[in-house]
Amino acid sequence: MKIDTVANSGYTVVSVAGEIDMYSSPALRDTLLSLVKKKAAVVIVNLKDIKYIDSSGIATFVEALKKMMAYKGRLKIVNVPERVMEIFKFSKLDQVFDIYGSIEDAANS
């Protein structure tokens, strides 16, 4: 798994590539929680290049979202692959996360 973090004016984009599984998701958690610690106002997670995400990856996003909601930060997820979207829908997480089609859409919302 590869994580690329780019700070922009008003938002930070975290692009994740590869497989997010039980063994790699702790690194993703470290990245997201470091942004939470800085009270980042808007974090956009780009899933365009992920090949696989398991429950630990989804739980990592849920934890980050919960912590950001405490200070009114926003976690937005973009480019969700169809397979992952099915799991989000099944788990009703599509109603929990702010999901957008592109980074631009998420940044402008």
Next chain:
Amino acid sequence: MENAVEVSNLVTYYGDRQILKGVSLSIPAGMTTVIVGRSGCGKTTLLKHLIGLIRPTSGTILIHDTDITAEGDQSQLEQYRKKMGVLFQGAALLNSMTLAENVALPLKEHTKLKAPVIDIIVRMKLDLVGLSGFGDFYPAQLSGGMKKRAGIARAMAMDPKILYFDEPSAGLDPVTAAGLDELILRLHRVFKMTVIVVTHELPSIFAIADYVVMLDNGEVVFVGNLDDFKKSEKPIVKAFLERRPEEVSYSPDNYFKIITGT
């Protein structure tokens, strides 16, 4: 069609009794396969082999091309066990632990995930099986159907590639059993896992199977899709589907041996 499981010439004895007599079969990946047959035909023994609980006398089992019967190196078997989940007949929950603790157990044992992440995964898994809000309950406080659902939540904890069920409907009323079948179907549809179910319940077979393996007396007597199974002209398959009892006939010599133990 990619195969998840390749069994070649599997032979197993319990003592002097031969249970599996050279079983060879393939189980397709991403489908729901049911292993059927009458009680005592060897299907649960085959399941125990597939999950690596017992070793065969001879033969091999490849799971996604990894030989889990190979002597010596246990690491491959250990890795495989982390990628599979099993719902045992009695659900096999630890009675001294709450449901949440039961589901969290494999995550605590096999990963380095932090407690907040594990807590969320546990709630997600309990919700998947319709047990949201029951995390603090103990197994003894649940009905049979709820125990099975909790067992599925635990089997799903590590996001298995292959999910095994041993007689999931056993001991359940027909409505609860049908609900469990529906859950198996939904999990399979969403998570695209390979699902392997040992059962002899005809309604379950018709409800969930894509692919059927039938054993009789330790041998494979049918392998194919559900439609072919239903249409099969093989007498043994027809007798099973029509719930016809086996005709038992002893010769006087055999009967004498049975009652005298010789």
